[in-house]
Amino acid sequence: MIRALWSAASGMNAQQLNVDVISNNLANVNTTSFKRDRAEFQDLMYQTLQTEDVNAGQGKPVNMQVGVGVRPSAIVKDFSEGSLQETDNPLDVALDGEGFFAVLGPDGNTYYTRDGSFKLSVDQNTATLTTADGYPVLDDGGNPITFDSTQKDISISPLGVISVKNPDGTQQDIATLGIYNFQNPNGLLNKGNNLYEATAASGAPGTRDDFQGKMGNVVQGFLETSNVQVVNEMVNMIAAQRAYELNSKAIQAADDMLSIANNLRR
Structure with a gap:
């Protein structure tokens, strides 16, 4: 459960940064020659629960790994030409x-x-x-x-x-x-x-x-003019907001499950 809390929290931080970038794009929609930014993300390290084990063609051919979240990797400028x-x-x-x-x-x-x-x-x-x-x-x-x-x-x-x-x-x-x-x-x-x-x-x-x-x-x-496309940015903002909400729901679900586990003997 602690892993779920950390992963979801990193997802909320990532989507907050994503919204910050999109907001800056929308704020500069009328700025002369402004170039929109795009946030990029990478998954964090994985915890290996079990490795593949194949011997003479027999055994488990896949790994069992669980990720621990996401991190921002770059904010990239889109230098495509505006109109x-x-x-x-x-x-x-x-x-x-x-x-x-x-x-x-x-x-x-x-x-x-x-x-x-x-x-x-x-x-x-x-x-x-x-x-x-x-x-x-x-x-x-x-x-x-x-x-x-x-x-x-x-x-x-x-x-x-x-x-x-x-x-x-x-x-x-x-x-x-x-x-x-x-x-x-x-x-x-x-x-x-x-x-x-x-x-x-x-x-x-x-x-x-x-x-x-x-x-x-x-x-x-x-x-x-700016190369920001308002419709695309609004769609990206809605998607980022929904992802933020889902990560917050994951934290609530993990917290509820921890609460149930703590109250098993009561």
């Missing part, structure tokens, strides 16, 4: 395919994001391309992208080349957006604010040349 929503804002860009934009964090480190809702931060005669939080967007050389305040009509090509129109009407290429990809995006460390940090598990950031055929094109005037 593209048109905004008609020339500073809004989306990646149609794989990849991340590079931005400079306040601590001086480089972070990566799929959120292309960029803004212009104006300081006297210079304007810097930034995120909504004011973090500078980096070019393919790792430098902040700046404009002269007299330059207008910003256009961005599918390869991320940023062009502007000078006062005399000529077009000028200013910079190329820094777009990178990783061998293992699930190894990225989520820093919040739609930012990710490279880790040893994700591998070093690679350029378009390193990921030929696996890097998305830039689409100007669009934003990538």
Whole structure:
């Protein structure tokens, strides 16, 4: 009975974590470029009550083992692409395919994001391309992208080349957006604010040349929406809630059986 109590309790803890993950997905259903999470679980060690015993073709061919519950093994990001929503804002860009934009964090480190809702931060005669939080967007050389305040009509090509129109009407290429990809995006460390940090598990950031055929094109005037499917998340939440309830019933059943055993001599 103690084994049943432990197994059911571990199941309740696992389903609580599952609900936490699903709740976070639903909370971010309208967050630009948000990627849904999925909780993964593994069974715990088994207690062997009896091993198989086959001799000359005779004997018991199967083991007798009882598991002792479940544990969370990972929370995995689903980096599948969300749908593209048109905004008609020339500073809004989306990646149609794989990849991340590079931005400079306040601590001086480089972070990566799929959120292309960029803004212009104006300081006297210079304007810097930034995120909504004011973090500078980096070019393919790792430098902040700046404009002269007299330059207008910003256009961005599918390869991320940023062009502007000078006062005399000529077009000028200013910079190329820094777009990178990783061998293992699930190894990225989520820093919040739609930012990710490279880790040893994700591998070093690679350029378009390193990921030929696996890097998305830039689409100007669009934003990538969250890839959360509300109906699927609600179904997952109901299933997790039912599993939580069943585990609680198992604890109650085990407790009742222990109570009966304790009262046998009364």
